[in-house]
Amino acid sequence: MHDTIRNQLEQDGYVVLEDFLRPAECDELVEVALEFTKQVADANPKPIFSSVDPDQLQLKDAYFMESNDKISYFFEADAVSPNGELKVDPSISLNKVGHALHLLHPIFRCYTYSDRVKRVCRELGLNEPSVVQSMYIYKNPGVGGEVVPHQDSTYLYTEPIPPVGFWIALQDASISNGCLWIVRGSHKSGVHRRLLRNPDKESKQALIYDKPAPVYPQSSFTPVPVRRGTCILLHGNVVHKSAHNQSDSSRHAYTFHVIEKQGNVYSDDNWLQEGPNAPFLNVYTTPQIV
Template identity: 55%
Template sequence: MRKTLIEELEENGYVIFEDFLLPEEVDEIRNAGQNLCLEAPKESRTVFSTVNCNNNQNKEKYFIESGDKVRYFFEEGALDDKGDLVVKPENALNKVGHSLHTDHDIFRKYTFSHRVREVCWQLGFKRPAVPQSMYIYKNPGVGGEVIPHQDGTFLYTEPVSTIGFWIALNDATVQNGCLQFIKGSHKSGVHRRYIRNPDATSNDLLTYDRPPPIYPASNFTPVPVEKGTCILIHSQVVHRSDQNKSNKERHAYTFHVIETDGVAYSEENWLQPSPGTSFPILYE
């Protein structure tokens, strides 16, 4: 007999849902992601140009303001000093975020689907909201490493409530950079926070409140999955992914859900709803 979702999540810090999406549904999302590559506005590249001396601050401002927009984030080395592409458009993007779930019909359909609502209901959510979403490319040979982190570092709530939905749009293997987890690490709390810098005199708009912890590589368990699989990710479980060194893409669509009933979303978090608005409620 399979354990309940809550029991599985509390045991390992993640839950694997095979066949969460049908093949044709995966194709629809992946095609939408491919189209985003071709639609990326040229002006978005200038933010990542190394010519501008305020480059880092411009990047942070671009990032902070992406919460209610569809914005494009490029792979390191995809642009030259002038912001011109040096790779094919389909290989240039690292990710697109962070409002696909509200501003794009295809991603909105799958984020607010009956399946997602059912999972959240089984997890005990009363009034879940979706603060952000991302299309992650992890392209062949250029898809960058994602360092060990916890989602709660970026989307902190009290009490803990954040759950990530990570949907594989290709087979995710060790070779192309599947997710890797430290099982049980969610039981050790949030190790550090990524927040809006309280120091108004600093050039850094965003900052970490503590140095990065060191996690031995041997502690991580690779979790290869087939396309259409959804991995539920506890906000405190430590996870990472290697660079894609293969010749196969590893696209994924991911979004996060938080509880809003009796739960406080930190005002220090980098991502904040636009003034006068709130994050969209999943059940409405």
């Protein structure tokens, strides 16, 4: 099993692990996420997250930049009117919650530092795997926005060993409701683009891309529909995306990223940085309960 998972990640850039979570465990996380939506219905302002528009709020707002050690809430662009009012029911208004669920929320912490995650990290041959961020992704019906083709290393650059993403479907992910599409083997072509902290402190944009967005042919993508409870491991350099959810069913997922700390460098140009309240904790030695 050790060689199977590691070899497949190195060969294809991703690995599908079915039944990573049981149905009841998925339901527990979904229930927590729906509670989040009740807490933020009257929030003002309502920070928007969009991967499609690089000028959206997240690239210049302190709320995003300072979310490394908090549980922060980001809304769908299609859910908020120009005057900041919700256009949809609060239960389907959020795009994501991040980026310190794994540290601060007891239930998400329990699953992130579980024996299952430890076992996978060992099978990948990681010596000091450390979690750097976590996100709950809603992908709500009708308003669940497109995630454009990207590599996780664009945002969480490490060298020489790329990060690994754990993407866990908490509801069935189908082509109609926005499952992942992946370019098999694309991780072998290096990092195509990076998002960097802007060295120009006078600029309104805290973050900038070092290159224009690459263009990937649609024919190179393979859809990866999965049942709830499935974990997709993503090599940091593999190109992947998901479409706008135009169905009537949501596609909730929990995702977090692990880096190798031993003999590896986490770039100080990355938007997210380790801090006293957001340490990159070792998966093997971190307790599930504080």
